Amino acid sequence: MRRSPRVILVTGGAGFIGSHVVRRFVNAYPDRHIINLDKLTYAGNLANLKDVQEKPNYHFVHADICDAQAVKEVFGRWQPEAVVHLAAESHVDRSIEAPDAFLQTNVMGTATLMNVALEFWRGHFEGRLFYHISTDEVYGSLGNSGYFHEESPYDPQSPYSASKAASDHLVRAYGNTYGLPYIISNCSNNYGPYQFPEKLIPLCIHNLTQRKPLPVYGTGENVRDWLYVEDHARAIELLLEKGQEGQTYLIGGRNEWRNLDLVRKLCRLYDALNPFGHKDSETLITFVKDRPGHDVRYAINPSKVEKELGWRPSVHMEEGLRRTLQWYLDNEAWLNAVVSGAYREYYSRMYERR
Ligand code: NAD
Numbered sequence: 001m002r003r004s005p006r007v008i009l010v011t012g013g014a015g016f017i018g019s020h021v022v023r024r025f026v027n028a029y030p031d032r033h034i035i036n037l038d039k040l041t042y043a044g045n046l047a048n049l050k051d052v053q054e055k056p057n058y059h060f061v062h063a064d065i066c067d068a069q070a071v072k073e074v075f076g077r078w079q080p081e082a083v084v085h086l087a088a089e090s091h092v093d094r095s096i097e098a099p100d101a102f103l104q105t106n107v108m109g110t111a112t113l114m115n116v117a118l119e120f121w122r123g124h125f126e127g128r129l130f131y132h133i134s135t136d137e138v139y140g141s142l143g144n145s146g147y148f149h150e151e152s153p154y155d156p157q158s159p160y161s162a163s164k165a166a167s168d169h170l171v172r173a174y175g176n177t178y179g180l181p182y183i184i185s186n187c188s189n190n191y192g193p194y195q196f197p198e199k200l201i202p203l204c205i206h207n208l209t210q211r212k213p214l215p216v217y218g219t220g221e222n223v224r225d226w227l228y229v230e231d232h233a234r235a236i237e238l239l240l241e242k243g244q245e246g247q248t249y250l251i252g253g254r255n256e257w258r259n260l261d262l263v264r265k266l267c268r269l270y271d272a273l274n275p276f277g278h279k280d281s282e283t284l285i286t287f288v289k290d291r292p293g294h295d296v297r298y299a300i301n302p303s304k305v306e307k308e309l310g311w312r313p314s315v316h317m318e319e320g321l322r323r324t325l326q327w328y329l330d331n332e333a334w335l336n337a338v339v340s341g342a343y344r345e346y347y348s349r350m351y352e353r354r
């Protein structure tokens, strides 16, 4: 079955992955309405969507997914046929420092959204979909071999991954109990433009430009499977259109890197671009205290999504990293505003008036 929802509610569309998804949908479907519901936490930034904000099929709603009344108003006004749910607290280190917001948004927020969807869809589920975007971290940590696949047991190790695991279980439970039509996808590490510079790659790029230390946790042996964010957004579009209801799909780049090798690679690419005459960037690499409970290795077997949807990652790591580096160098103002928190002050002034 091919779905073509006329109104798509994207949650967390002002964040990193969400902004790529919203941009893709707004440009691809001028005849459909794309509603971006976002709380604009520290990670949400409307500047990520500047290029589409004036398009007539794009609509922004400033709201919290935990606020049932606000979510009902959106459903009442727009009658979305599909929800693409990305809103979340997403950073593992923050979840270790302060887990409460993760439980609130990732667990309760997901439940609130589903409760409202059930109320408005009232058993008329034909052509409707609740698409929950999740992470490979719910499966815990791999040793040196093996891959996560759709049947891997859940074994989350951080408050972040436990909150995402809880939300995955809730989505399946709502499907099983109430018949909510859903899809879940669990993706590996994304990278690319507009990623908040708390995550490894943009943090290192920012520190490279500032000649600050590049902090590598522990010995840098941990492995992640990297995917260029636009490839993830394309997979999300395909799954929304053609994914099978009630199914889970794992998405990954078949692209494993040890953290230390990745940071070294970034240094070499940066030195080759040679902005500001900087060189010998590898000397900035600094080993720091490890993340508590640091998962050793993530790696995805994406054959299901490859076979069913013909999806393949299209951006090679070398090209993706070069594009990402160049984007951050070309968008120094974006990076500085995010790092200084200037955009947050602007939002609190702007939304206080409402
Ligand atoms: P992000 O932190 O960049 O963005 C999250 C967005 O959600 C922000 O715009 C924020 O304002 C919004 N948000 C947070 N709490 C909210 C609330 N209560 N109500 C409404 N909006 C709220 O995150 P990201 O990296 O783009 O990740 C998006 C989704 O994809 C998350 O669900 C994450 O778990 C998942 N994911 C991320 C990755 C990755 O590598 N970044 C990989 C796999 C899955």
Ligand code: DAU
Pocket (backbone or CB within 6 Å): 090, 091, 092, 093, 134, 135, 136, 137, 187, 188, 189, 190, 198, 199, 200, 201, 203, 215, 216, 217, 218, 222, 223, 224, 259, 291, 298
């Ligand atoms: O696997 C998918 C997950 O990828 C997503 O669900 C998360 O939302 C996303 O944040 C990401 O989680 P990670 O913890 O893997 O990403 P992060 O960029 O924080 O770290 C990547 C690796 O680099 C990890 O092994 C920790 C390490 N690291 C991270 C930072 C911020 C460092 O060595 N130094 C650092 O300063």
